[in-house]
Amino acid sequence: MTSSEHRRAHGDWTREIVELAVLFLVAGAANLVVTGVRSHSGATLLLLTIGAALMVIAAVRWWSRRAAAPRTPDAAHADASGSSESDSLDPASPEAVFVPQHLWRLRARVTDTPGRLAKLAGALAGLGGDIRTMQVHPVADGAVDEVLLHVPAHVRHADLVAAVEEAGGYDVTAARADVHELDDVPTRTAHLANDLVNGRTDLVRGLRSLLGSVEVRWQEEAEPVAEAFSETAMRLAEPGGGELLLTRPGGEFTPAEFARARALVDLAISCRARLRPVERTATTRSGVQLTVRPADRDDIELVAEFHERCSSAARFRRYFSPGPAPGERGLRRLLTPALGRSLLALSPDGEVVGMGNLMYDGDTGELALLVRDDWQRRGVGTALADQIVREAAELGITTLTANTHVDNTAIARTLRGAGLKLVGAPEPGEWSWARDLTQAAAK
Secondary structure, three states: OOHHHHHHHOOOOHHHHHHHHHHHHHHHHHHHHHHOHHHOOHHHHHHHHHHHHHHHHHHHHHHHHHHHOOOOHHHHHHHHHOOOHHHHOOOOOOOOOOOOEEEEEEEEEEOOOOOHHHHHHHHHHHOOOEEEEEEEEEEOOEEEEEEEEEEEOOOOHHHHHHHHHHOOOEEEEEEEOOHHHHOOHHHHHHHHHHHHHOOOOOHHHHHHHHHOOOEEEEEOOOOOOOOEEOOOEEEEEOOOOOEEEEEOOOOOOOHHHHHHHHHHHHHHHHHHHHOOOOOEEEEOOOOOEEEEEEOOHHHHHHHHHHHHOOOHHHHHHHHOOOOOOOHHHHHHHHOOHHHOEEEEEEOOOOOEEEEEEEEEEOOEEEEEEEEOHHHOOOOHHHHHHHHHHHHHHHOOOOEEEEEEEOOOHHHHHHHHHOOOEEEEOOOOOEEEEEEEOHHHHHO
C-alpha cells in the first residue's frame, strides 16, 4: 500500500487537497502572467479563488486533526524540532509499557447457561486480567470454574471477587498462586507422581499441590476408612494407617477432584507395597556400622522395646514429658507418615538404638532425636540428624528447627554439627535452634 493509499484508508485527504489547491493557484498565476494584470480575466479570478478556498479547507482539516490527537512529550519534542519521524509511526500500536502483575487462583460456582464463560472472561478482562488456564468442574446444579490468571499488581482480592460476582458467579474464592501451578493438570499430576515415587514429596504435600489451598488433618480410624466426599470435606485412607480429612475453607470439592485425590492415594499405596525403603549406612566414632532407614507402623514392636530400654531422663529430654502418648496409640502417631517422617538407627544385630523424627507443616520442619542411653555419645544422633537434614531439603523445607533443654549438652553438639544455630529461649530452661535450608535444597 502506498503512502497515498494508506492515508485514504484512514480518511485523511489533507495532502491531496493541498496539492489540488496549489495546482489551481499555479494555473491562476500562470494565466495572470499571460493575460496581464489589467485584463481582469474571469477565468483567472476563478482559478485563484478555488485555489485559495482549497487551501483554507486544508488548513482547517489539519488544525482540527492536530487538536484531536493526544499529545505526548516525545510528539511535542518532535514538533518543536521540526522532525517528521513521528509521521512514520503507526498510532494504533504504541510502545508497550510494563505493568507488574500477580498470579491468582480463582474458584467460583456458576449456573450452567450459555454465555457464562464469556461473561466471566469479560469481567476479568475489565480488570486487566490475562487468563492462563481454566478448568470447568461439572456439579449437580451448574459448574465450578477454576481460573489461573495474571492481573495488574494494584488489583485487590476484593476487586477480583466483586468482578466475578457481578458476572454471575457465587461462592467465590481467590488466593495468590505459585508460578508452578501454571502447568496443566496432567503435567502437574505426572510431576507429583514422579516426586512421590522418588521420595521428594509425600501424600499430604502431594494432595495440597494437586488440590490447591486445602487443610489436611490426620486422625486415627475407629473402623475401616470409607472414602467419601462432600462439598465441604473429603475422607481418604492414609497408606500408613488412619485417615486423612481434607477441607477447603470457602470452597467446595468436585467429583473430578475426588477422583484425582483417590488416584494419588492409590499410587502412594502402590509405592508403599512395591518400593523398598531406602536404607543408608553410617559408621559410629567407634567404628560400628549402623543401618538408617525409614520407620512405619510395622516397626511398632521394635519401637516399643526401644522406648522401654531408654531411661526416663532420656525420654523426658526428647518429649518434654515422660514419653509419647500412653499405649500403642502414641507410638502409632510417631510412626504415621502423614504426620512427618520417622527414621530408625539399627545396630548390626537389628536392635533399634536411635530414633529421629521430622515433623513439618508447609515450609517449616522440626527435628527431634532419641538415642538409647548405652549408645549415646557414639555418633548415633549425628547420623540421624544428617539424614533428616538431607530429607528435609529434598522435601523443599526451607527452615528446620529444634527445641532442647538447656542442660542437654550432647544434643546441642549434635545440632551444631548438623548446621543448626541457637536462635532463642522460648521458655525458661529451653533453647530453640534453627537452620535455613534454602541453599541446601537448591543443591
